[in-house]
Amino acid sequence: MSLAGPAALPVATSAPPRLHALRRFAAGLKASLPAYLLLLPSLIFLALFTYGAMGRVFVDALYQRTTPKAPVRFVGLDNISAVLADPSFTGAVVNNLIYAVGTAIPSIGLALLFALALSRTNAVTSALRAALFLPVLIPMVAASALFLFIFLPNVGLLDYYIGRLLPVLPNWLGDPDIALYAIMVITIWKNAGYYMLFFLAGLQAVPEDVMEAAHLDGAGPFMRLRYIILPELKPTFLFVTVIATLNAVTQVDHVFVMTKGGPSNATNLVLFYIYEQAVEHYDIGKASAATLLTLAALMALTALSFRTLANREGGP
């Protein structure tokens, strides 16, 4: 009895809190129900086309069919190793890295120049901002249509005006050594005005009186840029670099319209490779494996900015 007493005691006392916790959980769920109902429409579509899509990429990357009509067969990591061994995939990755660096640095540099020059608002700067922003609005396909003519050999805009200065006219889109750089020009033209907006917003935070004080202390324009403006713009740089990198992977419509990855794979980029595997070779396994590798690389990059992004959206 004396032994049973204390043994029974904890049971007797612990039951109500546990019941309590359960009831509180149920009550919490019930109180949360309206919120869940409001979130449901969004969550359904996110589940189908974002999380579900992620899951399907994982699964599809593990299977393979030999012909479009053949049954699927589990192949494990074979698709991944096949993709990694495929010279046109590794070529696309290298091209994409060159493309990313070669578009991000010039467009961010130009964006900073534009923002510094146009930071004051008046009729003239507004007009110039609008001119630099126009390419951002138009579809990449429309930009491609215009640049197809600009790069056209002999009679195109570029050759007509500046080609005369060169002894031999280059074939801008037809030469494997030049084509990727020609493609990069379009991206820089299209994105610099977009990034300019973020720098313009960032420059608002630079206090005018500090600038003036620095000048009185004898700091020239470059000193002020280096020691006052650039440190203030650091978060903007980080943010714009992430967007520019994402764009370098996703914004490649001009490759589809202008070069189709050629000449001799010189402008083959990762997304184009994925598209070709899926749509032209019906190889879902390989396309999914390539998607998976790209997603992993991008996630690693964006994870760095996840905190910034969460804070930007106001935190949970």
Place this chain on the structure above:
Amino acid sequence: MKLFDALFKEAPLATRGEITPKLGFALTVLLAIVWLIPFLWMGVATLRPASDGINLMAELIPSVKPTLDNIRDAWEIGDFPRYFLNTTFICTGILLVQFVTITLAGFAFARLAFAGKTLIFYLFLMQLMLVPVLLIVPNLRLVAQLGLYDTLTGVMMPFFASAFGTFLMRQAFEAIPTELEDAALIDGAGLLQRIRHIYVPLSLPSFSAFAIISVTSHWNDFLWPLMVINSPDKRPLTVGLSVFTATAEGTQAWGTIAAGTLMVIAPLLITFLIFQKRFISSFVTSGIK
């Protein structure tokens, strides 16, 4: 120099004599002109008669006898009215559904306490990082399984939920004083009624900012509709323009290509020139969409 003085008259007195900012400004003006050249060529080439020949095609000085033939040709060969309808239908459809989903979800995040709020917040945030373009392969298979391959609904569906829009609406709703809602509560208004009659009317600027971002980005979408749409009569403007360009390039009909491009981008450009300020401030908020 007079012009420079006028432009820099608001600069702090101490910096007004510096030369570097003026050089930077001059360079920017020069580049802005370069930036406009493709648009200038598009306009000039559209109005240039075919009789000028291919060798004058690049000339930026307008032809002395302008013609509308290129516009007529593009309109007739390209089936642009049909593409125009399809793109309008896609953009409107996406936007209308998004308005519903982002209003409801934005309200839940702004005003309601619920279990798992942090987790669900991060689930939404993930969509901002998983760029939808990269998920074309699995999403195409899903759209096909749902029987929506080669339909405009299939093109629209992946964009019905928007984390960016949800966060934008959440921010707008949080700024609305709760006293207004309390008054409606006393009058016995239900949850949806309060959203409909208090929150939505007070957040119209945020809705218009979101509409600008949503419509411009889906107006310009290319790869996804290219994969989903097979029938020529269901093509949106971008896919239609790419097919049209490929055909006209073969015959060197650059004037017609310029006219076709002009038709595709004119609606956006005109809307931008009218609502310039609003466009720019919306794009600043967009960042990642």
